[in-house]
Amino acid sequence: MKAVCWNGAKDVRVETVPDPKILNPRDAIIKITSTAICGSDLHLYDGFIPTMEKGDILGHEFMGEVVELGSEVKNIKIGDRVVVPFTISCGNCFFCNRDLWSLCDNSNPNAWMAEKLMGHSPAGLFGYSHMLGGYAGGQAEYARVPFADVGLFKIPDGLTDDQVLFLTDIFPTGYMAAENCHIKPGDIVAVWGCGPVGQFAIKSAFLLGAERVIGIDRIPERLRLAESYSGAETINYEEADPGEVLKEMTGGRGPDAVIDAVGMEAHGTNFDAFYDRVKQAVRLETDRPTALRQVLLTCRKGGHVSIPGVYGGFLDKIPMGAAFNKGLTFKMGQTHVHKYLRPLLEHVQKGDIDPSFVITHRLPLEQAPHGYEIFKHKKDNCIKVVLKP
Numbered sequence: 001m002k003a004v005c006w007n008g009a010k011d012v013r014v015e016t017v018p019d020p021k022i023l024n025p026r027d028a029i030i031k032i033t034s035t036a037i038c039g040s041d042l043h044l045y046d047g048f049i050p051t052m053e054k055g056d057i058l059g060h061e062f063m064g065e066v067v068e069l070g071s072e073v074k075n076i077k078i079g080d081r082v083v084v085p086f087t088i089s090c091g092n093c094f095f096c097n098r099d100l101w102s103l104c105d106n107s108n109p110n111a112w113m114a115e116k117l118m119g120h121s122p123a124g125l126f127g128y129s130h131m132l133g134g135y136a137g138g139q140a141e142y143a144r145v146p147f148a149d150v151g152l153f154k155i156p157d158g159l160t161d162d163q164v165l166f167l168t169d170i171f172p173t174g175y176m177a178a179e180n181c182h183i184k185p186g187d188i189v190a191v192w193g194c195g196p197v198g199q200f201a202i203k204s205a206f207l208l209g210a211e212r213v214i215g216i217d218r219i220p221e222r223l224r225l226a227e228s229y230s231g232a233e234t235i236n237y238e239e240a241d242p243g244e245v246l247k248e249m250t251g252g253r254g255p256d257a258v259i260d261a262v263g264m265e266a267h268g269t270n271f272d273a274f275y276d277r278v279k280q281a282v283r284l285e286t287d288r289p290t291a292l293r294q295v296l297l298t299c300r301k302g303g304h305v306s307i308p309g310v311y312g313g314f315l316d317k318i319p320m321g322a323a324f325n326k327g328l329t330f331k332m333g334q335t336h337v338h339k340y341l342r343p344l345l346e347h348v349q350k351g352d353i354d355p356s357f358v359i360t361h362r363l364p365l366e367q368a369p370h371g372y373e374i375f376k377h378k379k380d381n382c383i384k385v386v387l388k389p
């Protein structure tokens with residue numbers, strides 16, 4: 001089959017690789033009909049996630065048709081049209097039983113690697129390094145899905161791929177980010193980063209009752225989309241200091257909740273952003289947490305800080321003094337996709353949201369390297385790329 005393979009930093013290629021096989025009686029094989037490039041794939045593309053190996057198949061946002069099943073799969077049939085959460089979960093462990101699906105204890109065969117870095121291992125993820133399981137990803141013609149009974153969600157007829165593909169990650173991720181803000185009527189939420197996850201966080205914050213949502217970015221078409229689709233107010237941080245503007249917008253108090261939908265490769269205009277770039281370039285720092293510093297300094301006292309943006313390692317110069325003295329509450333982590341998938345599918349069916357609003361590019365799988373390039377550099381007004389095998 002054809003698959004998008006990682007060959008080193010900024011080097012992805014479409015290669016011919018062996019088809020996936022059933023390895024375990026709870027596996028399924030999916031023929032992929034749509035797959036997307038995610039902002040977190042760019043951290044792999046840029047070479048910032050450790051334990052990637054040449055030839056690894058990328059991709060964790062994919063859907064398709066079931067073509068083969070292991071002998072112990074009961075809830076799914078061959079021919080079912082399914083979406084696949086990007087987190088791999090067993091459905092039976094301490095964490096899965098508590099709805100903490102992205103923390104599953106049974107889905108990372110390389111847990112020891114993650115334990116060395118983090119103390120404990122999160123769930124395995126599709127196409128996201130050997131430290132997180134070494135699973136082949138879904139930017140391919142076929143993929144193997146473990147724990148198929150809990151890892152595949154059947155899609156009702158009448159919905160297009162474009163409407164349901166993002167239930168695999170970015171819609172639940174944006175929604176959980178908004179839910180982690182504990183929004184109350186009248187709340188003002190500020191969202192750093194108006195990429196795809198930021199867009200879904202903004203829309204979800206409104207769905208959850210926020211009165212005003214303010215998106216912060218530097219890319220004009222992303223700011224315009226946040227305004228036109230979700231009704232957000234926006235700040236271009238290259239034109240104005242978001243901290244100052246947010247103070248003015250909130251009568252000096254600051255937003256009730258702040259979302260960092262940027263993560264480890266933040267851009268910035270202040271000195272600290274330059275400092276991070278230098279330290280990251282010489283490998284003295286794994287992450288560039290410019291956005292995180294800003295959210296902590298900007299959030300109102302007693303507010304909520306929600307972090308869906310991916311962080312990989314050890315962060316420098318985090319204003320913990322501000323966070324502590326302002327009594328902030330932190331919520332973060334990989335998304336518990338299994339928990340949100342069905343309720344969010346209902347929102348799509350009811351027409352509360354059409355997740356395809358973020359798609360700017362649909363490309364054949366063969367053009368994946370071009371897709372990575374335009375998404376990474378925000379060329380050609382790119383916000384979200386869907387690949388069609």
Ligand SMILES: [Zn+2]
Nearest residue numbers: 038040061169
């Ligand atoms: Zn993703």
Ligand SMILES: [Zn+2]
Nearest residue numbers: 090093096104
């Ligand atoms: Zn589990």
